[in-house]
Amino acid sequence: MHDFLSLLPLVIITTGAILLMLLSAFESTKVEIASYISMGFYGVAFFVQLLIGCGPETTIFSETFNGMLVANNFSMAACLVILGCGFFTAISSHSYFKVNRFCTLEYYSIMMFSVCGMMLLTLTHELISAFIAIEIMSLAIYILVGYERKNVKATEAILKYLILGAFAGAFYTMGAALIYGGVGSTKFVEIAATLNIDKTISPLLLGGGFFIIVALLFKIAAFPFHSWVIDVYDGASAPITGFMATALKTAAFALFANFLALHTTMHDGWVTFLFYLAVFTMFGGNLIAIGQDNIKRMLAASGIVHSGYLLIALVAMNAEQFSGSVIAYYLAAYAIGTLGIFASLSYLGGEGEKRANFADFKGLAKVHPYSAAAITVFLLSMAGIPPTAGFMGKFYVITSAFSAGHIALAVLGIISSILSMWYYLRLIVNMYFHEATDTFEVQGRPLATAGTFVLVFFVFAIALYPVVV
Amino acid sequence: MFAEVLFIAFAALSILGAIGLILFRHPMKGAMSLIVTMISLAGLYALLSAELIFVLQLIVYAGAIMSLIIFIIMFLNIQDNDLPIEEGRYLYLAGGIAVIIPIACFMIKVVKSIPAHQATIVGNGFGGVKEVGLVLFQDWLLPFEIVSLLLLVALIGAVVLAGKRRLLK
Structure with a gap:
């Protein structure tokens, strides 16, 4: 019974996706209705996931699925983050498509399918199922990126992302094949069992692990596979960019952490490699972000920096008793800040996202003081200023690095965090210390405004949660 | 011994086909060399006693998918002057090779570490339809079930990206 319950959120989301797919065949269904339906399904799945909670680590239907799906606290937390991302993206899409009219009903269905893929990815402890889950997620995201067919930038973005994503997929399968060659199985349990006997990583396992890590680094946009992210985030519509930056990253990091945590030897073998990657990702991302004038491009680059912090958490994690709490907390904190900014960009961006640069938001605080305040909160959270969620996230990551003995990495993380203030504060300065030249008219009754303020509440709620509990 | 010669021949052919796919300028020639790769891969599967995969590779990939691709290329009627002028493609190629060389060295090292085994033919109907079916469904x-989701996404995606779009109010 508990097996089925652990799978229930996934079942709910899949049902919702298929229902929306069927509904889109009817002429009479409106796009708004579809967005409400998808919000409903995300909400229900979120609360079901929250209610089920999670006891000890359980293998879901171990007889039928041969131990390929494993639910634990980490997968539960990751699923909650992903479902929350889906919910708030549906809200921002609702407002975004009031102004930009290229939405059809399939949009929400595809988004739910990608959430299915992401949730599967957090649960799966087997390489082939993980590959299929990655492909479900990526295929759906490619389609969402290129949804506005008349937009040249979106078309460029989907083409770049599709071709590079296919490369990453090929690397992944290559890695899985090598691991199968070395171990004779693709299940994490069996790989761990082999490592238990051998005590060292065999060359085949090393090669396989390398290729799988390359594919995952591509998905999380870490150095040196980060260059696609700027153009793709810029080309996609604002709600989808937010969705990619948060939900996709959460799912990919869940698999990354599960893969490294399968055995201590595995984690130890890759620590040095990940150490340098984390440093280069943080500073490379910062350098790119400082040079950007477009907000979406800046946020894409800052997403690279946040991947760097998450890599610190991966370096510092304890593979022996893996809980993933630091990673899950950071992902939640980062997701809330990013989703918030993209929700506000969805309703402030205007038709065809005409307000895209820093300069376009000059004097926003004079016209929309509450929205400007909300954006400020999100930016401060991403920069890591107390008492926001982002600060607590960075605090946990850096203290975990300290306690794992990676003092250099922790110090570099702090330096990178200080550097990142530059581009976050730049937008705040633009909003507050300039006269308004634009009227910033907001059409309709945007649901995204409400979503933004709910997210502001969550920024503080999540920050205070570990203090209170 | 004979199997080894066949293996080397098929492997070389498949790599040559892949190289041709990248180097030929005209899409039709590229598609033709891709067929060479597909068929030689089928040969490799046959050497591994994977009967079902061998048949599927020939029917589905070398047959159905490739004829679709060729059909589309012919449909578009691409002439030589339709193709973009690619300046410095050899420069990019050289750059790509420079990136790949260390990875290739690494791979050679990995492959060399595989202990030598005497190749024997596996019996008990290995690779047949029944055996593959049993493994797949047990x-x-x-993975078998979630592939259905993947196909569904691909299907909707094709409709959304290429189909006629009726915009809603």
Whole structure:
């Protein structure tokens, strides 16, 4: 019974996706209705996931699925983050498509399918199922990126992302094949069992692990596979960019952490490699972000920096008793800040996202003081200023690095965090210390405004949660 | 011994086909060399006694998918002057090779570490339809099931990206 319950959120989301797919065949269904339906399904799945909670680590239907799906606290937390991302993206899409009219009903269905893929990815402890889950997620995201067919930038973005994503997929399968060659199985349990006997990583396992890590680094946009992210985030519509930056990253990091945590030897073998990657990702991302004038491009680059912090958490994690709490907390904190900014960009961006640069938001605080305040909160959270969620996230990551003995990495993380203030504060300065030249008219009754303020509440709620509990 | 010669021949052919796919300028020539790769891969599967995969590779990939691709290329009627002028493609190629060389060295090292085994023919109907079916529906039920989701996404995606779009109010 508990097996089925652990799978229930996934079942709910899949049902919702298929229902929306069927509904889109009817002429009479409106796009708004579809967005409400998808919000409903995300909400229900979120609360079901929250209610089920999670006891000890359980293998879901171990007889039928041969131990390929494993639910634990980490997968539960990751699923909650992903479902929350889906919910708030549906809200921002609702407002975004009031102004930009290229939405059809399939949009929400595809988004739910990608959430299915992401949730599967957090649960799966087997390489082939993980590959299929990655492909479900990526295929759906490619389609969402290129949804506005008349937009040249979106078309460029989907083409770049599709071709590079296919490369990453090929690397992944290559890695899985090598691991199968070395171990004779693709299940994490069996790989761990082999490592238990051998005590060292065999060359085949090393090669396989390398290729799988390359594919995952591509998905999380870490150095040196980060260059696609700027153009793709810029080309996609604002709600989808937010969705990619948060939900996709959460799912990919869940698999990354599960893969490294399968055995201590595995984690130890890759620590040095990940150490340098984390440093280069943080500073490379910062350098790119400082040079950007477009907000979406800046946020894409800052997403690279946040991947760097998450890599610190991966370096510092304890593979022996893996809980993933630091990673899950950071992902939640980062997701809330990013989703918030993209929700506000969805309703402030205007038709065809005409307000895209820093300069376009000059004097926003004079016209929309509450929205400007909300954006400020999100930016401060991403920069890591107390008492926001982002600060607590960075605090946990850096203290975990300290306690794992990676003092250099922790110090570099702090330096990178200080550097990142530059581009976050730049937008705040633009909003507050300039006269308004634009009227910033907001059409309709945007649901995204409400979503933004709910997210502001969550920024503080999540920050205070570990203090209170 | 004979199997080894066949293996080397098929492997070389498949790599040559792949190189041709990248180097030929005209899409039709590229598609033709891709067929060479597909068929030689089928040969490699046959050497591994994977009967079902061998048949599927020939029917589905070398047959159905490739004829679709060729059909589309012919449909578009691409002439030589339709193709973009690619300046410095050899420069990019050289750059790509420079990136790949260390990875290739690494791979050679990995492959060399595989202990030598005497190749024997596996019996008991290995690779047949029944055996693959049993493995697929017993051991690999989950991947089999979730592939259906993947296909569904691909289907909707094709409709959304290429189909006629009726915009809603």
